[in-house]
Amino acid sequence: xxxxxxxxxxxxxxxxxxxxxxxxxxxxxxxxxxxxxxxxxxxxxxxxxxxxxxxxxxxxxxxxxxxxxxxxxxxxxxxxxxxxxxxxxxxxxxxxxxxxxxxxxxxxxxxxxxxxxxxxxxxxxxxxxxxxxxxxxxxxxxxxxxxxxxxxxxxxxxxxxxxxxxxxxxxxxxxxxxxxxxxxxxxxxxxxxxxxxxxxxxxxxxxxxxxxxxxxxxxxxxxxxxxxxxxxxxxxxxxxxxxxxxxxxxxxxxxxxxxxxxxxxxxxxxxxxxxxxxxxxxxxxxxxxxxxxxxxxxxxxxxxxxxxxxxxxxxxxxxxxxxxxxxxxxxxxxxxxxxxxxxxxxxxxxxxxxxxxxxxxxxxxxxxxxxxxxxxxxxxxxxxxxxxxxxxxxxxxxxxxxxxxxxxxx
Amino acid sequence: xxxxxxxxxxxxxxxxxxxxxxxxxxxxxxxxxxxxxxxxxxxxxxxxxxxxxxxxxxxxxxxxxxxxxxxxxxxxxxxxxxxxxxxxxxxxxxxxxxxxxxxxxxxxxxxxxxxxxxxxxxxxxxxxxxxxxxxxxxxxxxxxxxxxxxxxxxxxxxxxxxxxxxxxxxxxxxxxxxxxxxxxxxxxxxxxxxxxxxxxxxxxxxxxxxxxxxxxxxxxxxxxxxxxxxxxxxxxxxxxxxxxxxxxxxxxxxxxxxxxxxxxxxxxxxxxxxxxxxxxxxxxxxxxxxxxxxxxxxxxxxxxxxxxxxxxxxxxxxxxxxxxxxxxxxxxxxxxxxxxxxxxxxxxxxxxxxxxxxxxxxxxxxxxxxxxxxxxxxxxxxxxxxxxxxxxxxxxxxxxxxxxxxxxxx
DNA sequence: ATCTTATTTTTGATAGTCGAAATTAATCGA
DNA sequence: TCGATTAATTTCGACTATCAAAAATAAGAT
Numbered sequence: 001x002x003x004x005x006x007x008x009x010x011x012x013x014x015x016x017x018x019x020x021x022x023x024x025x026x027x028x029x030x031x032x033x034x035x036x037x038x039x040x041x042x043x044x045x046x047x048x049x050x051x052x053x054x055x056x057x058x059x060x061x062x063x064x065x066x067x068x069x070x071x072x073x074x075x076x077x078x079x080x081x082x083x084x085x086x087x088x089x090x091x092x093x094x095x096x097x098x099x100x101x102x103x104x105x106x107x108x109x110x111x112x113x114x115x116x117x118x119x120x121x122x123x124x125x126x127x128x129x130x131x132x133x134x135x136x137x138x139x140x141x142x143x144x145x146x147x148x149x150x151x152x153x154x155x156x157x158x159x160x161x162x163x164x165x166x167x168x169x170x171x172x173x174x175x176x177x178x179x180x181x182x183x184x185x186x187x188x189x190x191x192x193x194x195x196x197x198x199x200x201x202x203x204x205x206x207x208x209x210x211x212x213x214x215x216x217x218x219x220x221x222x223x224x225x226x227x228x229x230x231x232x233x234x235x236x237x238x239x240x241x242x243x244x245x246x247x248x249x250x251x252x253x254x255x256x257x258x259x260x261x262x263x264x265x266x267x268x269x270x271x272x273x274x275x276x277x278x279x280x281x282x283x284x285x286x287x288x289x290x291x292x293x294x295x296x297x298x299x300x301x302x303x304x305x306x307x308x309x310x311x312x313x314x315x316x317x318x319x320x321x322x323x324x325x326x327x328x329x330x331x332x333x334x335x336x337x338x339x340x341x342x343x344x345x346x347x348x349x350x351x352x353x354x355x356x357x358x359x360x361x362x363x364x365x366x367x368x369x370x371x372x373x374x375x376x377x378x379x380x381x382x383x384x385x386x387x388x389x390x391x392x393x394x395x396x397x398x399x400x401x402x403x404x405x406x407x408x409x410x
Numbered sequence: 411x412x413x414x415x416x417x418x419x420x421x422x423x424x425x426x427x428x429x430x431x432x433x434x435x436x437x438x439x440x441x442x443x444x445x446x447x448x449x450x451x452x453x454x455x456x457x458x459x460x461x462x463x464x465x466x467x468x469x470x471x472x473x474x475x476x477x478x479x480x481x482x483x484x485x486x487x488x489x490x491x492x493x494x495x496x497x498x499x500x501x502x503x504x505x506x507x508x509x510x511x512x513x514x515x516x517x518x519x520x521x522x523x524x525x526x527x528x529x530x531x532x533x534x535x536x537x538x539x540x541x542x543x544x545x546x547x548x549x550x551x552x553x554x555x556x557x558x559x560x561x562x563x564x565x566x567x568x569x570x571x572x573x574x575x576x577x578x579x580x581x582x583x584x585x586x587x588x589x590x591x592x593x594x595x596x597x598x599x600x601x602x603x604x605x606x607x608x609x610x611x612x613x614x615x616x617x618x619x620x621x622x623x624x625x626x627x628x629x630x631x632x633x634x635x636x637x638x639x640x641x642x643x644x645x646x647x648x649x650x651x652x653x654x655x656x657x658x659x660x661x662x663x664x665x666x667x668x669x670x671x672x673x674x675x676x677x678x679x680x681x682x683x684x685x686x687x688x689x690x691x692x693x694x695x696x697x698x699x700x701x702x703x704x705x706x707x708x709x710x711x712x713x714x715x716x717x718x719x720x721x722x723x724x725x726x727x728x729x730x731x732x733x734x735x736x737x738x739x740x741x742x743x744x745x746x747x748x749x750x751x752x753x754x755x756x757x758x759x760x761x762x763x764x765x766x767x768x769x770x771x772x773x774x775x776x777x778x779x780x781x782x783x784x785x786x787x788x789x790x791x792x793x794x795x796x797x798x799x800x801x802x803x804x805x806x807x808x809x810x811x812x813x814x815x816x817x818x819x820x
Numbered sequence: 821a822t823c824t825t826a827t828t829t830t831t832g833a834t835a836g837t838c839g840a841a842a843t844t845a846a847t848c849g850a
Numbered sequence: 851t852c853g854a855t856t857a858a859t860t861t862c863g864a865c866t867a868t869c870a871a872a873a874a875t876a877a878g879a880t
Contacts, residue, residue: 004448005423006837007866013415014867031827038414040869045829070826071876156775165775225740246771247739248732258771322658326736329657330635361656361668365566365575416868417835424836441858450838455860480857481845 012399014039018047019394022078023387024210027060029073048076056082056102056398078103083147083397085389086132086185089381090153091194092116092169092221093289097131099139102393104386108139116288119171125180132185147397149181150190150389152197152381154222156243161191168222168257192388194218194381196242199226200233201384202337205376215333216374217244217320219342221290222257223265227331233388234331245269247326249319254282267319268342268349270295276312277301295341302348310348317349321356328362328369335370339380343373422809424449428457429804432488433797434620437470439483458486466492466512466808488513493557493807495799496542496595499791500563501604502526502579502631503699507541509549512803514796518549526698529581535590542595557807559591560600560799562607562791564632566653571601578632578667602798604628604791606652609636610643611794612747612784623743626784627654627730629752631700632667633675637741643798644741655679657736659729664692677729678752678759680705686722687711705751712758720758727759731766738772738779745780749790753783 003009017037022028025036030044039047051057060075080103087098095114099107110131118127128151136143155167162178178189199216202209211231218224225244227234234242245265246258253262254272266272271286277298302309324336338346346353357363413419427447432438435446440454449457461467470485490513497508505524509517520541528537538561546553565577572588588599609626612619621641628634633655637644644652655675656668663672664682676682681696687708712719734746748756756763767773 002427002448003423004427004837005420007420007868008837009423010415010417010420010836010867013413013419017412017414029827038412041828042830042870043868046867049829067877068826069824069878071828073827156772159776166771227740243739243772247736248770251732251766251769256771260769260771260774262769263771322661326657327740329653330637330737330740356661359661359670359672360658361576361666361670361673362566362653364670366569414868417837418868420836420867439858451859452839452861453837456836459860477846478857479847479855481843481859483858 014043015047015051016395016399018044018051019399020391022057022076023391023394024207027075027077029075031073033076051398052076054398055079080105081145083390083393084142084145085148085150085386085393086135086146087382087385087389088128088131088149088151089385090114090128090151090169090172092154095127095131097135098382099135099142100386100390101142102390104390107142108135110135114169117170119169121171124172124175125177128177128181129184132181146185146187147393148187148190148389149185150192150385150392151177152192152194152385153177154194154224156246157191157193163191166258190389190392192385193224193226193242195222195224195244196226196233197381197384197388198224198339199228199384200388201380201382202226202339202374202376204383204387205380206374209335209337212335213331213333214335214337215324215327215331216337216339217324218340219268219316219320219338219345220340221270223268223320223323223342225327227333244323244327247323249322255285257286264319264323268316270341272319273298273309273312273316273345276315277309279308292341296344299345299348302345313345313348314352316342316345317352318356320349321353322359324353325357325360325363328357328360332362332366333369335372338371338373339376343375346373424453425457425461426805426809428454428461429809430801432467432486433801433804434617437485437487439485441483443486461808462486464808465489490515491555493800493803494552494555495558495560495796495803496545496556497792497795497799498538498541498559498561499795500524500538500561500579500582502564505537505541507545508792509545509552510796510800511552512800514800517552518545520545524579527580529579531581534582534585535587538587538591539594542591556595556597557803558597558600558799559595560602560795560802561587562602562604562795563587564604564634566656567601567603573601576668600799600802602795603634603636603652605632605634605654606636606643607791607794607798608634608749609638609794610798611790611792612636612749612786614793614797615786615790616784619745619747622745623741624745624747625734625737625741625743626747626749627734628750629678629726629730629748629755630750631680633678633730633733633752635737637743654733654737657733659732665695667696674729674733678726680751682729683708683719683722683726683755686725687719689718702751706754709755709758712755723755723758724762726752726755727762728766730759731763732769734763735767735770735773738767738770742772742776743779745782748781748783749786753785756783 018033021033021036030048031041034041034044056079057076058079060077062072080101083102085100087100089096093114093116095112097110101107153164155164155173158165163176164173167173178191182189195218198218202216213230214228216226223245225242246263248262249264249267250262254266255261256263256266270290274290298309302313357368428443431443431446440458441451444451444454466489467486468489470487472482490511493512495510497510499506503524505522507520511517542559563574565574565583568575573586574583577583588601592599605628608628612626623640624638626636635652635654656673658672659674659677660672664676665671666673666676680700684700708719712723767778
């Protein structure tokens with residue numbers, strides 16, 4: 001599908017730049033946006049005029065900061081009422097519904113425990129429907145401006161992205177999740193992979209990672225990865241599987257939650273490390289949920305030098321290290337970020353991790369990539385989902401809007 | 411680096427569409443190009459007028475085909491004299507210099523054997539310089555229109571892409587190849603990975619693979635891979651390592667030509683299969699070159715069911731299969747193409763290949779990707795290099811040229 | 821009250837697109 | 851041979867983006 005260049009193409013591009021600048025840097029004066037985007041001030045006037053007429057953005061009151069000479073800048077920011085999105089984080093033991101506005105402010109939130117076996121008896125769509133509807137009852141005005149429902153899921157997305165081919169949440173896979181909810185609430189439903197959101201959330205939090213090529217590896221109850229290629233999230237289309245946690249580490253190896261053998265996750269996720277540490281046979285089906293305290297305690301014991309946990313974390317480091325070395329054979333990022341609870345145990349994994357990495361040609365000749373650990377406890381998944389969803393609204397709903405004829409006085 | 415939308419942006423985009431259509435489909439009438447690109451006939455008139463004035467394209471004489479009613483179309487095609495490129499294929503035992511014109515026609519070619527140890531004693535830049543200069547002496551007029559030198563190399567490109575960090579050709583790595591040649595001949599020098607060219611060459615030959623996401627695996631004297639993501643070659647930037655052949659298959663496994671242990675190549679390239687078939691220890695340094703006849707004979711013996719070669723190809727299939735399964739954990743293409751001499755032995759590898767693939771979660775839940783073998787003996791590397799280089803000229807030299815004021819009569 | 825400064829808007833020119841009408845160059849049919 | 855038909859191409863006029871430069875605006879400084 002070819003995109004031809006016309007005035008619409010130009011407007012789309014420049015509106016997208018403006019919305020992106022606002023999304024990245026927050027409210028700003030027209031001149032600042034002009035500097036940030038490279039557009040002329042005249043164009044900023046025209047573009048913001050359109051957006052104001054569409055109630056997409058608002059002029060903010062002047063800030064009472066210490067000001068110098070000259071006309072005070074008028075900062076513009078997102079009109080929070082321009083759109084709303086319902087973000088759903090669906091995890092193994094928990095579900096959380098958040099209503100956010102276009103300005104990325106949380107409006108309301110419902111959080112609930114999730115019986116791991118609930119969806120064996122109950123239709124997950126009905127459950128989600130109920131949660132979203134409850135949020136709507138509590139916020140009817142906002143719900144009328146709803147533009148997206150976005151759901152963070154774990155598992156393998158089917159190619160059409162309407163459901164999951166496989167999920168660690170029992171009973172969730174092999175159903176059309178997006179279709180019925182889209183029909184019910186009349187808005188597009190996005191299914192987003194948790195691992196990939198982590199990458200987007202991380203990029204969002206750390207400005208030095210923007211514009212770079214980054215692989216973010218999450219280590220926790222699962223092992224997941226997201227990649228950005230020069231600031232763009234890789235795999236928006238159908239080809240991005242990014243099942244890094246289920247990359248094979250050892251043929252016929254330890255049993256993974258997914259039912260396969262030898263996945264990285266089976267060695268490096270919390271349940272894998274626990275299983276190794278307690279010398280449970282590798283063929284034993286993994287525990288559905290590992291309490292955070294148990295994992296933290298294991299790290300403590302590792303820190304004290306106890307043999308079993310130390311060895312378990314070494315195995316985990318080796319699995320992640322070989323996985324990364326195999327990834328590097330295909331994709332050579334500027335920087336690798338280790339995130340999630342497992343990042344607190346990275347010092348226990350790193351010896352084997354680096355040994356595995358150094359066994360690869362790319363790491364040997366180009367040097368190890370920059371490795372950072374990021375102990376970000378501040379909701380990277382929520383933030384990734386938030387940014388992803390609002391950007392989606394920016395790009396698809398608001399960037400291509402036609403000019404408003406009445407916006408420009410004669 | 412933000413790209414702002416302006417008239418230049420539009421011209422660039424649309425000129426690029428027109429050049430791309432011409433590159434894909436060959437000479438065509440303005441109306442056909444309009445249909446292919448989606449541009450209006452009026453725009454095609456304007457764009458082709460500019461390009462004609464710049465001598466980029468030429469009106470072709472009417473073809474004497476059986477014609478129907480109506481004004482006969484005037485087909486336009488590349489002006490072959492608009493640019494020339496020197497393509498160098500540098501391989502383990504051979505070097506070949508080709509001079510091609512902007513219409514993708516071969517003008518002249520020099521081919522020579524390459525002593526595998528030559529570059530231990532001689533500066534490779536001087537050797538390349540001499541070869542290119544000889545081509546220039548034989549074609550002085552064309553050489554004045556030279557726009558690019560493109561070199562197909564094997565090995566790991568250093569990040570700046572001016573040389574190689576590692577190469578199977580002795581003495582070639584750790585030198586700046588591009589810089590001196592660019593200075594000497596006054597044109598940009600592109601270093602291109604052989605494996606990736608294969609992907610581009612394959613895409614070029616098979617129109618059904620355009621616009622799709624494809625991984626092409628080359629099996630021969632090396633194992634290499636190239637990927638396209640929705641028709642775009644992945645890894646134009648610095649992040650594309652694509653050292654698939656040197657992805658680790660088995661920790662501390664067979665010795666590879668690259669000096670590491672357990673690379674896929676060490677099991678699946680010709681030398682690896684030969685080594686297995688003759689029960690040579692895996693730690694034995696590989697032969698520098700395997701004669702094509704020896705490899706073909708091995709396939710013959712495999713076809714006859716001889717135990718040793720059959721087992722060797724099974725090992726190879728297993729290595730490729732696990733490599734692909736690991737790739738699928740990151741990148742899920744529509745189609746996987748097996749190319750190169752090894753594709754003739756794919757039937758001997760496929761049982762283990764598919765078994766390995768089926769051990770991965772992605773293949774299990776999403777099904778195996780479509781696998782094709784492509785016994786393309788028709789110079790996919792040369793064609794990949796050709797297409798890559800001419801497209802580079804299209805995009806960088808000719809798409810952004812400013813409009814010619816005189817082109818439009820008043 | 822006037823000067824200075826920085827932000828924002830207005831104005832006029834430019835360069836692309838597109839749709840519709842006009843032109844061009846061939847075949848078809850009487 | 852000449853007009854009708856057909857299809858490709860060009861021309862024309864409208865439109866909508868941009869930008870640079872000039873003008874207007876809104877404050878502090880003197």
